[in-house]
Amino acid sequence: MNSTTKKGIKRHSAFPSVDELLQSLEEIEITKRRRLSTDPIHKITSRETSSENSDDDGSNCMNLDQERDWSSLTPDLLIEILRLFGSMRDFMAFREVCRSWRRVAAPTRYALARQPPLFLCTGFQVSSEGFIDMNCLRLHILKLRQPHRVPCTLGYSHGFLISTIGLDYFDQTILLRNLFTGAEFLLPKTTEAFQRVRLSASPLSSECLVILFAPRDSIVQFCWSGQSHWRIGCIGPDEVLDDMLFLNGKLYALTNGKKLLSVDPFSWKVAVLGEDDEISKEESTNSVSKWVLAECNGQLILIGYLSLGGLRLYTWDNKSSKWASTSSLGGCAMFLSFGGFAGSIVPSGSRIRANCIYYFDHDRDGFYEYSLDDKMLRYPFRYYGLQKGCMPVWVLPSLC
Numbered sequence: 001m002n003s004t005t006k007k008g009i010k011r012h013s014a015f016p017s018v019d020e021l022l023q024s025l026e027e028i029e030i031t032k033r034r035r036l037s038t039d040p041i042h043k044i045t046s047r048e049t050s051s052e053n054s055d056d057d058g059s060n061c062m063n064l065d066q067e068r069d070w071s072s073l074t075p076d077l078l079i080e081i082l083r084l085f086g087s088m089r090d091f092m093a094f095r096e097v098c099r100s101w102r103r104v105a106a107p108t109r110y111a112l113a114r115q116p117p118l119f120l121c122t123g124f125q126v127s128s129e130g131f132i133d134m135n136c137l138r139l140h141i142l143k144l145r146q147p148h149r150v151p152c153t154l155g156y157s158h159g160f161l162i163s164t165i166g167l168d169y170f171d172q173t174i175l176l177r178n179l180f181t182g183a184e185f186l187l188p189k190t191t192e193a194f195q196r197v198r199l200s201a202s203p204l205s206s207e208c209l210v211i212l213f214a215p216r217d218s219i220v221q222f223c224w225s226g227q228s229h230w231r232i233g234c235i236g237p238d239e240v241l242d243d244m245l246f247l248n249g250k251l252y253a254l255t256n257g258k259k260l261l262s263v264d265p266f267s268w269k270v271a272v273l274g275e276d277d278e279i280s281k282e283e284s285t286n287s288v289s290k291w292v293l294a295e296c297n298g299q300l301i302l303i304g305y306l307s308l309g310g311l312r313l314y315t316w317d318n319k320s321s322k323w324a325s326t327s328s329l330g331g332c333a334m335f336l337s338f339g340g341f342a343g344s345i346v347p348s349g350s351r352i353r354a355n356c357i358y359y360f361d362h363d364r365d366g367f368y369e370y371s372l373d374d375k376m377l378r379y380p381f382r383y384y385g386l387q388k389g390c391m392p393v394w395v396l397p398s399l400c
Contacts, residue, residue, distance in 0.1 A: 075104050078101065078104045078105075079104060079110070079111060081094075082094065082104070082105055082111045083110070083111065083113055083114060084114070085114065085115070086114050086115070086116065086135060086348065086349065087115075087116070087133055087135060087136055087138075088115060088116075088118065088133055088140060088397070089133070089138065089140065091105065091111075091112070091115065095180075106180075106181075107159055107178070107179070107180035107181065107397070107400045108400060109398060109399065109400055112397040112398050112400055113348075113398050114348045114398070115397035115398050116133060116134045116135040116348065116349045116351075116352065117134045117335060117345070117352060117358075117394055117395065117396050118131040118132065118133060118134065118140075118394075118395040118396075118397065119131060119132045119134060119367075119392065119393075119394060119395070120153060120156070120161070120392070120393040120394070120395050131395060134349065134351055134352060135349035135350070135351055135352075137351075152164050153393050154195075154196070154197055154339055154393070155196075155197055155337065155339040155342070155393055156342065156393055156394065156395045156396065157197075157198070157199040158199055158201060158202040158203070158208075158399070158400065159178055159179070159180070159202060159397075159399075159400035160176040160177060160178050160183075160185075160199070160202070160203055161176070161177045161178075161179060161393075161395070162174065162175075162176060162197045162199070163175045163176075163177065172189065172190045172194075173186060173187070173188075173189050173190075174186070174187040174190070174197070174210070174212075175187075176199075176203045179395070179397075180400075183204070185203045185225075187210060187223060188223060188227070188228055188229050188230055190212060190221060190230060191221065191230055191232075192212070192219055192221055192230075192232070193214055194212035194213055194214050194221060195213075195214045195215065195339070196212070196213055196214065196215070196243075196244070196339045196340055197210065197211070197212055197339065198210070198211040198213075198244055198245065198246055198251075199211075199246070200246045200249070200251070200265075203225060205225065206224075206225055206226065207225070208224070208225040209222060209223075209224055209225075209246075209251075209265050210222065210223050210224075210225075211244055211246075211251070211265075212230070213241055213244055214241075215241060215242055215243065215290075216240055216241070216242075216256070217240065217241060218234055218235045218236065218237075218239055218240055218241060219232060219233075219234060220232070220233040220234070220235065220241070220244070221233075222265060233263075233268040234268075235253055235255065235261065235263075235270060236270060239255045239256075239257070239259070239261075240255060240256045240257075241253060241254070241255060241256070242254045242255060242256050242258075242290070242291050242292075243291065243292045243293045243340055243341075244263075244293070245293035245294070245295065245300070245340075245341060247295050247298075247300055248298065250262065251263040251264075251265055252273075252293060252300060253270070254291060254293050254302070257275065258275060258276055258279040258291070259272055259273075259274070259275045260272075260273045260274050260275075260300075260316065261273065273316075273321060274316075274321030274322055276322045276323045278322070278323070279291075279302070279304075279314070279323055287306065287307040287308065288304040288305060288306060288307070288312065289305045289306070289307045290304075290305050291303065291304050291305075292305075292336065292340045292341055293340070293341060294334060294336070294340075294341040294344070295341065295344065296329050296330060296332050296334060296344040297329075297330045297332065297344075299315050299316070300315065300316040301313060301314065301315055301316075301326075302314040302315075302316070302323050303336070303341075303357075309368075309377050310370060310375065310377050311357055311370050312325075313325070313326050313327065313372065314326060327372045327373075328355060328372060329344065329354070329355050329356075329357075329372060331346060331354045331355065332344045332345060332346055332347075332354065332355070333345060333346075333347045333352050333353060333354055333355070333356050333357070333358065334356075334357045334358070335357075335358050335359070335394040335396065336357060336358070336359040336394075337359070337360065337392060337393055337394050338360070338392065339393075342393075342394035342396065343394065343396040343399050345396060345398055345399065353369070353371070355371065355372045355373050356369050356370060356371050356372065357369070357370045357372070358370075358394075360392045367379070
């Protein structure tokens with residue numbers, strides 16, 4: 001029988017029960033306590049050893065069950081247990097045990113370090129969204145708080161889904177929603193059309209700056225957390241945007257002339273960092289359909305989509321003020337969506353490989369995996385259930 005948690009996650013019968021989770025946690029607890037040297041832990045170890053050597057195993061196991069005191073587990077130990085979970089179903093089941101465990105299981109990068117990427121199926125159902133765990137390819141359903149209008153999710157950043165509510169491109173309300181805590185932020189209604197959204201920090205921070213823009217346009221809307229209206233900025237009268245990206249607290253912009261710009265969001269002053277003619281030649285020679293900015297290991301990266309399939313990667317060289325061709329992500333895996341760069345992580349699951357880029361092709365209704373090691377374009381996952389017109393979104397819990 002299906003059951004629904006307080007946070008709205010529908011858990012199917014295939015999910016582990018709370019008793020099964022507690023049994024797994026007990027085994028982890030005993031293993032960890034064996035490695036410690038305090039007296040109370042030695043008593044537990046000796047009790048476990050006597051249970052294994054006793055002829056009456058059932059009686060001793062019953063006594064051990066009666067002596068469990070899960071409230072005595074320290075927050076540090078619980079967090080270490082959380083870090084062993086490699087699937088979202090286990091993490092959410094852990095949060096539903098009790099309030100104290102839910103407080104410990106806060107959505108932080110440390111607690112979610114081993115969580116795999118999730119692929120969000122926007123528009124899966126009315127008032128709900130589904131997402132696929134990329135390690136086990138299991139579909140989860142997230143029930144949404146019913147809005148006035150069905151939202152359209154555009155991206156994910158700093159632990160928050162970025163959605164819009166509205167039917168008119170020129171009259172949109174942006175909703176920022178945390179998957180784990182349910183926290184929501186409504187931003188002011190927009191005044192200009194846009195396609196992409198960038199957050200400089202978590203919406204919980206007063207330093208969060210939200211940028212709205214559209215490729216092939218020079219107008220940018222921006223709003224600081226807590227402000228009641230959008231301000232308008234312009235890259236320049238003769239410049240047209242290809243992409244924008246926050247990196248290490250700085251805002252970068254790429255123009256269609258392949259100029260890299262540094263933008264001061266306080267004064268909206270624009271400085272040209274460099275212009276590379278070789279990139280323009282690459283675009284015409286290899287038929288690059290579009291360019292996006294990305295980040296990996298603190299480096300600024302330029303990615304070109306080839307019309308015939310595959311990608312071209314460049315890293316920014318501050319000394320020469322030019323882009324340098326690269327074929328390595330330093331052991332990371334990168335994820336791209338329709339909204340541009342989604343994130344880069346060190347892969348912890350067998351289905352996600354290092355030095356590969358994952359992105360979605362709507363025409364083929366599935367994922368692409370492009371390996372920088374062998375320059376091969378693979379088609380490892382077929383995505384089922386995506387409604388036409390929906391925008392696929394990568395959710396990376398470990399980047400909360």
